[in-house]
Amino acid sequence: MEDLTQQAKSVHAQFDEHLDLDVDAIESRLETLVSKYRIPPEEAQRSLIENYREEADLNHDDLDPRSNNHVDVATIDEDEQWIDVRVKVVELWEPRSDAIAQVGLLGDESGRIKFVSFATSDLAELEEDSVYELSNVVTDEYEGRYSIKLNRTTSITEIEEDIEPGNDHDDQTGALVDIQRGSGLVKRCPTDDCTRVLQNGRCSEHGEVDGEFDLRIKGVLDDGTTVQEVIFDCEQTEELTDITLDRAKEIARDKLDTGAVLERMEPDIVGRYFEVTGPKFGRYLLVDEFEQLGALSADEALEQLEVTA
Ligand SMILES: [Zn+2]
Numbered sequence: 050m051e052d053l054t055q056q057a058k059s060v061h062a063q064f065d066e067h068l069d070l071d072v073d074a075i076e077s078r079l080e081t082l083v084s085k086y087r088i089p090p091e092e093a094q095r096s097l098i099e100n101y102r103e104e105a106d107l108n109h110d111d112l113d114p115r116s117n118n119h120v121d122v123a124t125i126d127e128d129e130q131w132i133d134v135r136v137k138v139v140e141l142w143e144p145r146s147d148a149i150a151q152v153g154l155l156g157d158e159s160g161r162i163k164f165v166s167f168a169t170s171d172l173a174e175l176e177e178d179s180v181y182e183l184s185n186v187v188t189d190e191y192e193g194r195y196s197i198k199l200n201r202t203t204s205i206t207e208i209e210e211d212i213e214p215g216n217d218h219d220d221q222t223g224a225l226v227d228i229q230r231g232s233g234l235v236k237r238c239p240t241d242d243c244t245r246v247l248q249n250g251r252c253s254e255h256g257e258v259d260g261e262f263d264l265r266i267k268g269v270l271d272d273g274t275t276v277q278e279v280i281f282d283c284e285q286t287e288e289l290t291d292i293t294l295d296r297a298k299e300i301a302r303d304k305l306d307t308g309a310v311l312e313r314m315e316p317d318i319v320g321r322y323f324e325v326t327g328p329k330f331g332r333y334l335l336v337d338e339f340e341q342l343g344a345l346s347a348d349e350a351l352e353q354l355e356v357t358a
Contacts, residue, residue, distance in 0.1 A: 053079045053080055056076075056079055056090060056093075056094045057072050057073075057076035057079055060098055061075055068101060068105050070101070075097065078097060079093050082096070082097070119132070119134070119135070120133065121134075121157055121158070121159035122134055122160050122162040123157075124159065125162065125188050125195045126195070127190075129187060129188060131186075132186060132188060132197075133183065133185065134186060134197065135157060135181070135182050135208070135212070136155040136180070136181060137155065137157070137178065137180045137211070138153060138154075138155060138175045138176060138179055138181070139155060139156045139214050140153050141153040141175070144242070145241065145242055146240075147168060148167060148168055148169075149241060149242055150166045150167055150170065150174070151165070151174060151175060151199075152164070152165050153177075155214075158212065158213065160328070161214055161215070161216075162195060162196060162197055164186075165196060165199070165242060166203075167200070170201045172205060180208050180209075180210060181205055181207050181208065182204075182205075182206040183197075183199065184204045184206075185203045186203050187200060193330055193332040194330035194333065194335070218326050218328055218337065219328070220326040221277045221324070221326075221334060222323070222324045222342070223270035223271045223275075223322070223323065224270065224320060224321065224322050224323075225268045225319055225320065225321055226269050226270070226271040226319070226320070227269040227319075228267070228269075228315060228319060229267040229268060229269070231246045231265075231267055232265060232268065232314075233264070233308070233310040234297045234298070234300075234301050234307045234311070235263055235264070235265060235307070236261060236262055237260055238252035238255055239258060239259065239260065240252065240254075240255045246263075262294065264282075264294050264297055264310075265280060265283060265286055266286050266289065266318070267279075278333050278334070279327075279333065279334045279336055281339070282335075282336070286314075289314075289341075290318060291317070292313065300313060322341070323340065323341055323342060324339065325339040
């Protein structure tokens with residue numbers, strides 16, 4: 050039970066200065082709770098911590114929050130996890146609704162991640178370039194892209210130490226072999242910070258809404274050995290296809306069909322070679338920069354076919 054060993058180590062680290070414990074003993078207590086009493090590992094860990102805290106006669110504030118579920122942002126790959134992070138505020142963005150108190154980008158040595166805090170949570174404001182220990186934040190996932198949400202129970206501690214946020218950009222070269230559903234002229238949900246792409250005028254979260262037009266290409270790059278799903282945003286789609294958002298709206302209006310836009314774009318970009326760079330969020334590489342390497346010659350195309358076949 051590797052996870053239990055990790056948990057035991059984390060518990061041990063928290064009480065290192067206060068109690069004479071050893072990791073094996075903690076692990077065996079955890080194991081008893083989990084296997085004999087069928088208590089979920091997280092809950093077992095929490096109750097054990099609570100137990101030791103009382104035994105050591107400590108307040109909650111006396112415990113080092115770093116050892117409790119401390120996570121590097123680049124390793125976040127699960128929805129709805131309660132975690133702690135130690136991060137620098139890389140950038141603050143303009144919130145798109147009154148419900149959002151703050152939105153922006155946080156970073157630690159491992160990478161960067163979006164964060165949101167809500168007006169109702171009534172938290173202290175984060176400042177750009179400051180470094181914080183944030184305890185009790187929740188992970189969130191949307192289209193393979195992770196973010197963290199601050200909430201009422203989040204504790205914010207500014208710390209003196211500086212952090213150089215990591216760059217988790219990847220690059221990928223390959224032919225654009227496929228364009229996925231939800232590409233071309235799309236409508237996004239205007240609710241709060243939602244921005245989900247609507248399907249038949251409906252947001253999966255907020256139901257029927259008046260969407261806002263946007264352009265994007267969700268495609269697959271194939272270099273013969275690996276495939277990578279990539280997303281080009283509005284500006285890049287305009288550059289890629291020579292069709293502006295306004296022009297796309299005109300085409301859709303003329304043909305009474307938003308799908309007409311993608312039909313117009315497809316022949317221009319499918320089969321072309323690209324080199325793209327950008328951060329990877331789950332399955333997707335979000336294109337920051339791209340270079341078009343030209344279309345394939347017939348020979349190259351054949352070779353490509355053979356490699357992928
Ligand atoms: Zn929505």
